Amino acid sequence: MVQRVPITDVSVGATVQVVEILGGWGVRARVHSIGIRPGVMVTKVGGIAGYGPVVLQVGGTQAALGYGVCSKIVVEQVG
Amino acid sequence: MKKPKNILLMGNPNVGKSVVFSRLTGIHAIASNYPGTTVDFSQGSMEVAGERATLIDVPGTYGLESTSKAEEIATKMLSEGDLVINVVDATNLERNLHLTLHLLEQDVPVIVALNIWDETKHKGIEIDVAKMEELLGAPVVPTVAVTGEGIKTLVSRIPEAQNGTAAKRTEEERWMETGRIVDAVQSLHHRHHTLLEIIGDASVRPLSGIPIAALVMCAAFVVIRFIGEALVGYFEGAFDGLWTPLMMRLSALLHPGSFLHDILIGELIDGEIDFVQSFGVLTTGLFVPIAMVLPYVFSFYLVLGLVEDFGYLPRLAVLLDRLMHRMGLHGWAIIPTLLGLGCNVPGIMAVRVLESRRERFIAATIISIAVPCAALQAMIVGQLGEHGALYVGIVYLTLFVVWMVLGRILNATLRGESPELIMEIPPYRIPSFRTLMHKLWRRMRGFLQEAVPIVLLGVLVVNILHYAHLFDYVADATAPVMTRLFGLPKEAIIAVVLGFLRKDVGVGMLGTLGLTPKQLVVSCTILAMTFPCVATFVILAKELGLKDMLKSVAIMLATAIIVGTLLNVVL
Numbered sequence: 001m002v003q004r005v006p007i008t009d010v011s012v013g014a015t016v017q018v019v020e021i022l023g024g025w026g027v028r029a030r031v032h033s034i035g036i037r038p039g040v041m042v043t044k045v046g047g048i049a050g051y052g053p054v055v056l057q058v059g060g061t062q063a064a065l066g067y068g069v070c071s072k073i074v075v076e077q078v079g
Numbered sequence: 080m081k082k083p084k085n086i087l088l089m090g091n092p093n094v095g096k097s098v099v100f101s102r103l104t105g106i107h108a109i110a111s112n113y114p115g116t117t118v119d120f121s122q123g124s125m126e127v128a129g130e131r132a133t134l135i136d137v138p139g140t141y142g143l144e145s146t147s148k149a150e151e152i153a154t155k156m157l158s159e160g161d162l163v164i165n166v167v168d169a170t171n172l173e174r175n176l177h178l179t180l181h182l183l184e185q186d187v188p189v190i191v192a193l194n195i196w197d198e199t200k201h202k203g204i205e206i207d208v209a210k211m212e213e214l215l216g217a218p219v220v221p222t223v224a225v226t227g228e229g230i231k232t233l234v235s236r237i238p239e240a241q242n243g244t245a246a247k248r249t250e251e252e253r254w255m256e257t258g259r260i261v262d263a264v265q266s267l268h269h270r271h272h273t274l275l276e277i278i279g280d281a282s283v284r285p286l287s288g289i290p291i292a293a294l295v296m297c298a299a300f301v302v303i304r305f306i307g308e309a310l311v312g313y314f315e316g317a318f319d320g321l322w323t324p325l326m327m328r329l330s331a332l333l334h335p336g337s338f339l340h341d342i343l344i345g346e347l348i349d350g351e352i353d354f355v356q357s358f359g360v361l362t363t364g365l366f367v368p369i370a371m372v373l374p375y376v377f378s379f380y381l382v383l384g385l386v387e388d389f390g391y392l393p394r395l396a397v398l399l400d401r402l403m404h405r406m407g408l409h410g411w412a413i414i415p416t417l418l419g420l421g422c423n424v425p426g427i428m429a430v431r432v433l434e435s436r437r438e439r440f441i442a443a444t445i446i447s448i449a450v451p452c453a454a455l456q457a458m459i460v461g462q463l464g465e466h467g468a469l470y471v472g473i474v475y476l477t478l479f480v481v482w483m484v485l486g487r488i489l490n491a492t493l494r495g496e497s498p499e500l501i502m503e504i505p506p507y508r509i510p511s512f513r514t515l516m517h518k519l520w521r522r523m524r525g526f527l528q529e530a531v532p533i534v535l536l537g538v539l540v541v542n543i544l545h546y547a548h549l550f551d552y553v554a555d556a557t558a559p560v561m562t563r564l565f566g567l568p569k570e571a572i573i574a575v576v577l578g579f580l581r582k583d584v585g586v587g588m589l590g591t592l593g594l595t596p597k598q599l600v601v602s603c604t605i606l607a608m609t610f611p612c613v614a615t616f617v618i619l620a621k622e623l624g625l626k627d628m629l630k631s632v633a634i635m636l637a638t639a640i641i642v643g644t645l646l647n648v649v650l
């Protein structure tokens with residue numbers, strides 16, 4: 001079954017597809033600029049417990065994004 | 080094609096623009112392994128087809144829409160360039176080409192330097208360069224800036240760059256086109272994770288990340304202290320063996336007590352020169368910057384350079400993001416803070432990368448108040464260390480608490496929100512010896528050229544004012560604050576005033592007052608917190624504007640008075 005969840009809910013190590021990025025133009029532009037946009041596959045590399053930042057891998061790039069931003073990245077997860 | 084006069088070096092953050100810049104101009108710009116090393120542009124000159132041209136190292140930018148101050152600068156500068164050298168990270172085509180395509184839509188010739196080319200091989204990435212040139216319609220040259228590979232070819236092909244013919248695209252169309260080009264030119268081979276990648280991933284997971292951070296911090300501290308102390312001992316020996324006999328002869332020649340003797344040699348302690356207490360231009364004035372401070376500046380920047388170039392700092396930023404959020408900042412702000420531990424000036428300049436004015440104000444204010452620079456730290460350790468590590472510990476702990484509490488107060492009282500962390504994390508890289516040494520040399524040279532003359536001037540001015548008894552007025556005027564609130568002798572104000580020139584001389588001055596350990600703790604802490612040195616003052620005004628700078632200084636004075644009084648009462 002395919003589920004749509006914010007990427008904060010995905011477990012470390014999983015690779016998922018980005019469906020949409022919620023939030024205003026500013027946030028979207030900054031998230032896009034590091035290559036995270038609808039359609040791309042993203043791997044969750046790490047993250048800090050609680051409401052700490054999440055580390056994502058997109059293609060050859062690793063990036064850290066704050067928890068709040070990540071909760072706006074909706075992904076499709078199989079299972 | 081007409082000869083380019085202004086060449087811009089542009090690209091995403093952390094693709095090695097500054098290293099390419101050094102290669103092309105012979106000027107060694109500071110390069111590190113984290114995004115945002117270059118916040119200001121540097122310029123130099125290079126030769127293209129027998130003609131001189133100006134090369135400008137533009138701060139890294141992901142796009143030509145401005146989402147931060149650094150990107151704003153980059154976009155504005157684009158209108159002034161005749162040609163762009165677009166530096167692209169070959170291991171990261173997808174994200175980098177987005178900017179390349181955007182540049183090709185502008186009315187300016189573009190040549191692409193496909194940098195970090197050496198890493199593609201062990202990352203299992205194969206790129207068809209000829210095909211890429213054809214699809215982009217611009218020359219593409221593989222380069223390894225760190226070793227210099229491909230740089231000559233890059234320069235020789237600059238005249239081939241043509242004005243882009245691409246029509247304006249929308250954001251979405253640009254990403255589609257990027258994907259199409261990447262699919263056509265790049266093939267990936269499967270390979271195993273390298274050790275560096277495994278450590279890299281482990282550094283950003285809480286279970287393994289925190290022990291790694293603790294290990295890095297402890298190791299950094301031990302190495303800085305070990306190298307610093309060894310060098311201090313070495314320089315002290317050199318001063319005692321070589322300089323003292325010379326100065327004693329000069330002392331006899333000038334006669335102790337004469338005006339010139341007081342200025343150049345200072346006061347003899349039990350008939351001998353005491354490099355810490357005599358306070359003459361040629362004795363303490365030379366000893367403080369060279370034998371006490373320089374060793375620590377060297378060892379601090381050596382270790383900082385290693386940690387920077389390895390790529391650890393962005394990972395530390397991830398770990399500390401939550402802590403920094405409580406102060407209205409995000410994790411990246413730990414980088415300016417660490418730079419500030421070397422010298423507040425580059426620390427406050429680095430604040431420019433932060434997105435909002437509010438963040439820049441908070442970060443710059445807490446750095447200038449609670450982050451002691453290497454020179455100041457060396458002097459605090461030098462003066463207090465002999466009374467016991469406990470006293471040094473109290474000063475550090477106080478500053479740390481002030482840093483945290485003040486950050487929280489500012490976050491709670493200033494209007495606005497703090498933006499979230501969005502930061503690229505570069506791969507771990509084995510530092511290049513060459514860039515490391517150039518960076519160390521540049522930072523050392525900066526210290527020697529700027530610090531030593533100011534220290535000498537400071538000692539000279541103090542001695543003249545002292546001789547003319549001018550300080551007595553100042554000391555009397557501020558005596559209530561110094562004695563009642565801080566429990567210090569009224570002369571301690573002179574050290575604070577002197578600290579305005581340079582903090583290390585200020586602490587050096589304290590050594591002549593015969594203070595108790597407790598008084599030293601209070602006065603060192605106050606010196607660390609009050610008025611930043613002139614250089615920091617100027618940079619604060621430049622980065623924050625006059626109004627915010629004054630606000631920052633008001634906060635600084637209030638904090639210093641409160642904390643100084645508290646320490647005096649508690650200890």
